[in-house]
Amino acid sequence: MLTSGKVRNPYEVLELPSNATPEEIRAAFRRLGAKHHPDRHQDSSTAHARFKEINAAYQILNDPKKRAAFDRFGSVAFQPGGNAGFDGVGLDTVVADLLRAMGLGRSDGTVSLDLELTFTEAAEGCTKEVHYERIDHCRICDGSAAAAGATTTTCTACGGKGRVRFREGLLSLLSERPCSKCRGSGRMPSRPCAACEGRGLTKLPHSVNVAIPPAVDNGSLQSVARAGHRLIPNGKHGKLDVTVKVLPHPFFSRSGDDVLCRVPVSIVTAAVGGQVEIPTLSGKIKLSVPAATQPGSVLRVRGKGLAHKLRSGKGDQLVEIVVEVPNALSERARQLLVELGEELSRNQNVEPQQRSFMDKLRQLFD
Ligand SMILES: [Zn+2]
Ligand SMILES: [Zn+2]
Structure with missing residues (x-):
């Protein structure tokens, strides 16, 4: 993890063109890594930072999924301080959830929250309004990802199907995931919506009433269907998982x-x-x-x-x-x-x- 607020372009760090082959990436890492290795510059903190940066850049470019994420979203996909959910790399939370939805990581759109209840509320049951942020259609483009007046065309990457097939694992099993180019919609706008940067999706405040049954246990899970993220334009919302935390009572x-x-x-x-x-x-x-x-x-x-x-x-x-x-x-x-x-x-x-x-x-x- 870099200490600066922004991740430098890994291609720049490794002095590579954006179409570098895996062999070129490995060669650049070996060359620059050896040159800036901390063992050779024991007193220099800049060499240390440079080595870390080279290592971080290599971690992104050497992993096809992370490289695709960088090519698609730029350094926002690896912003430190965001939701560190993608192999320990800090991520903007919208991007992190979208990446999972595209099969780069896993997510079914579930939002998980803790809900504090008093002893009496947990004992007798109650209805609690919970407030949180979830990914949903961008209010400006209503999920179309298109700027006002823009036309849409069939996505060339998936031929309009919204899903692409790929091979994964040692056995090279054929799997399907939402198309990363059109985010599963099958359509591409001629001009992207500025508000959501052409994602069609954005994070919005949401609230929902959660019914807590009587005698609920500390740590128990209450689920609300369709109250989670919508990770694909026009797709279904995931669920909301609420974990009950019962506060201690002065007497009971x-x-x-x-x-x-x-x-x-x-x-x-x-x-x-x-x-x-x-x-x-x-x-x-x-x-x-x-x-x-x-x-x-x-x-x-x-x-x-x-x-x-x-x-x-x-x-x-x-x-x-x-x-x-x-x-x-x-x-x-x-x-x-x-x-x-x-x-x-x-x-x-x-x-x-x-x-x-x-x-x-x-x-x-x-
Ligand atoms: Zn939009
Ligand atoms: Zn597509």
């Missing part, structure tokens, strides 16, 4: 169709029982905490979870009880707790874990 997490949350309660409520207010997906409710609730115990609130996917009804909300010991005591509170401790120690049955612990301790050491 998920386990399947159940909603999990942790609720702090005082030692008094845990011991004598009482009501605490808890959040649910459908608002606040009062939860009854039974007497003698132990730290870490989980209370189940039926039907407050997420909708089941394959059957009717909803999951539950599981509430983990966090018993909070006061972190500061007034003198009176301290005195009351000491008295409470004395009272509790008179009856060893009320703290069974302590009793069992003490019994084991005695067995070990007494």
Whole structure:
């Protein structure tokens, strides 16, 4: 990758005419590469940059597909900083997608987006309007690629079929791809549309409503048919793929169709029982905490979870009880707790874990 903003014409870099044969390209690369090799110019950063440039130019001209892309689109096809999707070479995104459509790389016109949802939106389902750019007919020429008043003639490269046959791979299989000259339309304008540089296609802002079903999982894919790119004039639009990203919630997490949350309660409520207010997906409710609730115990609130996917009804909300010991005591509170401790120690049955612990301790050491 070159560091400058624009790729130099690779023919210029390799000092070659535009009709150079593959042998001439390889010979030029060997000659110039040896001359400017960094091993021979260890202190020179210009030699280093020159060598990189020679290498980048050779990468383009030695690859028939990349060379065809350069011949067709010029250096815009290899602009750094664009969508680096074509063998690591920076590409203008319109050109990158068009190249894929012509069989120089692969694309079915799919647009991929991430969609952030709150926990509640993902749990209950929603409709989200998403805004993005997609390739579609140029508004000025409506996909014809022709300037106003220009005539069109049959494409000579494909004879008007819009597709060309070529051989690929080791077995030389016969394949078809859209004609790169007319971009699959079969027609060539006498004067190209200036707005889209004769592509017939351009990138335009688009928006679409995406329906998110209830209980959608983080990372799941929602597809919208025909909301993607149109890569061939008058061709079909690809699809839009939306990957759901569920944002963390201050209270809730998920386990399947159940909603999990942790609720702090005082030692008094845990011991004598009482009501605490808890959040649910459908608002606040009062939860009854039974007497003698132990730290870490989980209370189940039926039907407050997420909708089941394959059957009717909803999951539950599981509430983990966090018993909070006061972190500061007034003198009176301290005195009351000491008295409470004395009272509790008179009856060893009320703290069974302590009793069992003490019994084991005695067995070990007494
Ligand atoms: Zn146009
Ligand atoms: Zn054609």
